[in-house]
Amino acid sequence: MQSSSPRSKYFSFREAINYSSSSGPFTEGHRVLVSSFLVVFFIVVGAWLLPEWTPYKNSITTYTWPVMLTTGWVQYWSLFCPDVRDRNYHLTALIEFADGTVKIYEFPRMEKMDLWTKFQREKMRKLFGDNIAWPNFAQFRPSVCRYLARANNDTTNPPISVTMIRNIVMTPPPDPKHWVYRDNLPQHINKEILFSYKVNANDLLN
Amino acid sequence: MSETNATVEKWNRFWFEPTSPVAMALFRIFFSIILLENMVVHLLPDFDIYFGKNSLVPIKDMMSLYWGSGSYFDVLALLHSDRYILAAFWLMVVATIFMGLGLFTRFSSWTVFLLLMSFSSHFQLNQNAGDNYLRLATMCLALSNAGDALSFDNLIRATREDWRLTGLGPRLSAPWAQRLLQVQLCIAYAHTWYSKMEGEHWNDGTAVYYAVRYDDLMRFPLPHFFDQLPVYMVLTWGTLAVEFALFTLIWWRPARYWVLAIGVSLHAGIEYCMNLPMFEWAFLLTYVLFIYPADLTRCSNLIKNKIKIKHGEPYKLAFDGNCILCIRTIGIVHRLDIFGRIKPVDFHHDEENELSGLDLGQAEKEIMLQKRDGTWIGGFKAFRFMALRLPLLWPLVPFLYIPVVSFVAELIYKLVAANRKNILGSTCSPGAVACEVST
Numbered sequence: 001m002q003s004s005s006p007r008s009k010y011f012s013f014r015e016a017i018n019y020s021s022s023s024g025p026f027t028e029g030h031r032v033l034v035s036s037f038l039v040v041f042f043i044v045v046g047a048w049l050l051p052e053w054t055p056y057k058n059s060i061t062t063y064t065w066p067v068m069l070t071t072g073w074v075q076y077w078s079l080f081c082p083d084v085r086d087r088n089y090h091l092t093a094l095i096e097f098a099d100g101t102v103k104i105y106e107f108p109r110m111e112k113m114d115l116w117t118k119f120q121r122e123k124m125r126k127l128f129g130d131n132i133a134w135p136n137f138a139q140f141r142p143s144v145c146r147y148l149a150r151a152n153n154d155t156t157n158p159p160i161s162v163t164m165i166r167n168i169v170m171t172p173p174p175d176p177k178h179w180v181y182r183d184n185l186p187q188h189i190n191k192e193i194l195f196s197y198k199v200n201a202n203d204l205l206n
Numbered sequence: 207m208s209e210t211n212a213t214v215e216k217w218n219r220f221w222f223e224p225t226s227p228v229a230m231a232l233f234r235i236f237f238s239i240i241l242l243e244n245m246v247v248h249l250l251p252d253f254d255i256y257f258g259k260n261s262l263v264p265i266k267d268m269m270s271l272y273w274g275s276g277s278y279f280d281v282l283a284l285l286h287s288d289r290y291i292l293a294a295f296w297l298m299v300v301a302t303i304f305m306g307l308g309l310f311t312r313f314s315s316w317t318v319f320l321l322l323m324s325f326s327s328h329f330q331l332n333q334n335a336g337d338n339y340l341r342l343a344t345m346c347l348a349l350s351n352a353g354d355a356l357s358f359d360n361l362i363r364a365t366r367e368d369w370r371l372t373g374l375g376p377r378l379s380a381p382w383a384q385r386l387l388q389v390q391l392c393i394a395y396a397h398t399w400y401s402k403m404e405g406e407h408w409n410d411g412t413a414v415y416y417a418v419r420y421d422d423l424m425r426f427p428l429p430h431f432f433d434q435l436p437v438y439m440v441l442t443w444g445t446l447a448v449e450f451a452l453f454t455l456i457w458w459r460p461a462r463y464w465v466l467a468i469g470v471s472l473h474a475g476i477e478y479c480m481n482l483p484m485f486e487w488a489f490l491l492t493y494v495l496f497i498y499p500a501d502l503t504r505c506s507n508l509i510k511n512k513i514k515i516k517h518g519e520p521y522k523l524a525f526d527g528n529c530i531l532c533i534r535t536i537g538i539v540h541r542l543d544i545f546g547r548i549k550p551v552d553f554h555h556d557e558e559n560e561l562s563g564l565d566l567g568q569a570e571k572e573i574m575l576q577k578r579d580g581t582w583i584g585g586f587k588a589f590r591f592m593a594l595r596l597p598l599l600w601p602l603v604p605f606l607y608i609p610v611v612s613f614v615a616e617l618i619y620k621l622v623a624a625n626r627k628n629i630l631g632s633t634c635s636p637g638a639v640a641c642e643v644s645t
Binding site for chain 2: 009010011012013015016017018019020021022023025026031034035038041045049051065066069070071072073074075076077078079080081082083084085086088090109110111115118119120121122123124125126127129130131132137139140143144147150171173174176179181182183185
């Protein structure tokens with residue numbers, strides 16, 4: 001059933017399967033444009049990721065940092081480094097009310113959650129475990145205290161102060177003679193007051 | 207001077223030499239699932255705590271305490287109602303679904319990227335390295351031609367294309383965005399490796415001992431015979447070696463797949479021990495971009511052959527190779543047929559023995575498909591038979607078997623067949639035998 005139609009310039013189905021067209025080579029201008037973009041990307045990201053001791057790093061990042069923020073190129077790859085954490089901890093808060101009663105609030109604790117909840121609420125771990133608990137993010141603690149005050153507000157007995165506490169324990173060192181298995185780690189028994197906040201009336205307004 | 211030319215040549219070849227978009231398309235599909243997981247599983251349940259007017263850290267505090275004078279991108283800051291912010295979130299979800307399906311791929315990818323950036327700026331405190339990577343990878347997707355394969359965009363293009371001229375393979379294009387993502391992955395490995403080299407516990411071999419004892423990250427238990435110092439020392443130094451290979455040896459062709467394999471082991475181990483959603487999967491998924499196109503084709507052919515062995519030869523689908531309408535239809539069917547279950551046969555030009563028992567008169571009017579017993583079925587029945595065998599059409603199958611639906615669908619099929627010219631175009635090739643479709 002061969003056709004006599006002029007088919008020579010066309011692929012048959014079998015030939016077509018093995019052939020791909022091309023969107024065509026980039027023009028010189030297009031290449032220069034994309035190459036410039038790539039170079040800017042590598043300079044901005046490279047400058048940011050340079051070790052802290054690199055000479056002139058700060059002077060370079062003064063110029064590259066705004067570009068990085070605006071373009072969304074911000075990146076941190078320092079999970080478990082430069083060194084791993086040698087302690088476990090969780091946060092609690094004491095909410096004191098006008099009548100002198102005190103309520104203990106326990107921030108989300110991943111180690112107490114089932115597998116699914118832990119998976120679902122990983123961002124809570126990042127928020128309260130990796131960030132709020134440490135000095136680099138101390139400036140947000142008043143906001144967190146205000147939130148807790150609002151969440152626990154009772155118009156007849158309003159909260160008057162919120163105190164954030166870090167409950168912490170050091171991970172036992174890897175000593176073969178006194179080995180502590182992973183499933184038998186000590187509880188977070190030591191307490192450190194992180195921050196105390198005096199609640200004012202405006203904080204309780206939604 | 208010639209050295210400069212050689213460098214420019216290498217640069218151009220690496221970033222711009224046209225290559226298949228299939229790896230990037232596969233990445234796009236599975237990456238969208240990770241993005242959806244991030245949005246629906248991790249962000250949505252605590253949405254009000256992060257993004258509401260009364261959030262844990264309201265945007266005015268975020269701006270004064272975190273942004274400072276920094277020029278963060280955040281369109282949500284312009285929205286003054288929780289309802290609009292929630293709408294923006296659902297817009298991001300829908301755009302991600304569109305991106306995964308490859309529908310308006312470039313536009314939907316840019317939408318996802320800009321909204322991801324906005325949501326991360328709006329509430330910075332729950333962002334981890336995984337979020338950084340999702341954002342950067344989405345930018346690379348938006349810049350790439352990931353919609354040129356395995357996508358609705360590609361199906362739509364098939365309705366306008368003549369594969370006798372363009373071929374049926376995915377359109378090749380400059381892979382610079384794919385390369386950028388490959389390099390970005392290596393930057394991440396290089397940086398984390400270098401930072402670890404400065405750490406005391408990474409040097410004395412105890413880092414993994416401590417890392418698996420983060421009680422807030424623990425996932426599955428480790429058997430005690432494994433929970434031993436010598437094992438941790440091997441794993442600690444092994445991690446450094448693997449991460450080093452993942453930004454160096456990965457570029458050396460003979461070593462690439464070995465390096466990827468140990469990279470998979472590293473991430474699978476972390477995934478078992480630690481609860482770090484998205485991060486491991488996003489990194490592992492990027493490994494797909496390191497598979498050479500020829501090997502991807504080989505994998506695809508291997509799967510098709512396995513399916514052929516298990517389910518028999520593909521079904522023959524007779525079409526008129528002189529009719530542009532039929533050509534375009536076959537182009538669509540071929541793109542939907544990811545497992546090679548249909549074998550189109552041009553009844554004007556292919557071997558006659560492929561078409562025994564075919565009623566040519568009927569074939570001129572409708573698509574004809576040959577069943578295992580040698581009989582040919584046409585029209586809607588052929589489409590339904592085909593839909594059952596093409597996984598991408600499976601969502602339609604239950605509807606096609608409802609009696610009323612099948613009756614209506616039969617009518618619609620005839621209507622579509624009668625109006626194919628308007629839907630798919632009507633240009634016939636020179637020497638065409640049949641172009642008009644009678645019903």
